[in-house]
């Protein structure tokens with residue numbers, strides 16, 4: 001297989017520089033950049049409205065620097081990783097609280113064009129709606145209402161000619177009606193998000209369960225025959241490509257029918273589980289053990305040469321011989337026979353397994369509790 005590698009273009013490099021390559025940080029930094037972009041648009045609208053109506057733009061420039069500078073600082077705190085130590089590493093609440101305060105200052109400066117701050121306020125609240133809990137959005141809405149209310153009251157006292165009390169009361173009532181509506185919408189969104197997250201978790205759990213059912217044997221927890229067949233087929237293909245080889249062993253518990261007959265099916269099941277546990281503990285992490293059917297198991301040893309493979313299966317045999325399965329007052333003892341072989345270049349999987357099966361049969365005939373290889 002040819003691996004296609006592409007050199008990142010300048011846009012990718014710029015994106016990495018601005019947003020880092022860390023997925024979660026990327027989301028936070030994209031969001032902070034969006035906040036800066038939205039604030040820049042709002043600032044332009046305010047500046048344009050002030051220019052058209054002849055309002056003194058000097059203080060507005062200070063406000064512009066403060067507003068954009070504050071959000072830029074938030075971006076930099078996220079970018080350098082400082083915000084990771086906080087409970088809210090995206091600084092969403094901090095950015096919103098700052099932007100609302102900046103909106104209230106803008107309102108006090110804008111005079112006749114102060115109405116332009118209302119859409120800014122709504123954009124700030126919508127910005128948080130997609131991430132924050134409904135209760136947090138409600139608290140931020142109340143904070144915005146309080147801060148704008150205070151600003152309106154102060155300005156109507158200080159400059160009643162530009163901020164007539166009746167008009168300010170009207171503005172306040174308008175905000176008092178719209179802000180709770182935003183909170184209600186945020187609450188709905190929060191519930192939908194919560195339900196979606198819950199469904200996602202449930203789906204992931206169901207998928208993991210289905211995958212386990214499709215690939216694992218219920219009694220022993222080992223891989224099942226179907227999945228082992230897939231792994232063996234893949235191993236044959238891999239060896240055809242690489243010229244390497246693998247070893248495979250068929251293992252069969254000795255006189256298992258006797259255990260069933262003398263102690264019952266439950267005892268047989270307990271022995272199967274006990275066998276699986278000790279065999280699993282005896283093999284290397286890279287080896288794979290599966291239940292092939294009944295009391296028969298397959299051990300796949302990828303990349304293994306014969307001498308170490310023999311030692312591995314022999315270790316399993318010894319562990320099984322030492323196994324004692326408690327059954328009431330008694331301790332059940334068992335043993336295992338195994339046929340081990342190495343896959344030869346050019347042969348099919350069936351031919352390899354047939355050879356292992358013949359060796360297993362021979363091991364049984366020679367008295368059981370032994371490993372034969374060839």
Ligand SMILES: Nc1nc2c(ncn2[C@@H]2O[C@H](COP(=O)(O)OP(=O)(O)OP(=O)(O)O)[C@@H](O)[C@H]2O)c(=O)[nH]1
Pocket residue numbers: 219252253254255256257258260264265266267268269272293294295364368
């Ligand atoms: N308890 C239990 N028994 C099983 C299960 N699957 C297969 N068996 C039993 O395993 C026994 C296998 O018996 P045989 O094939 O005669 O083999 P054996 O008694 O182990 O004899 P040798 O292999 O020659 O040593 C049968 O009695 C099956 O019913 C299972 O999941 N649980």
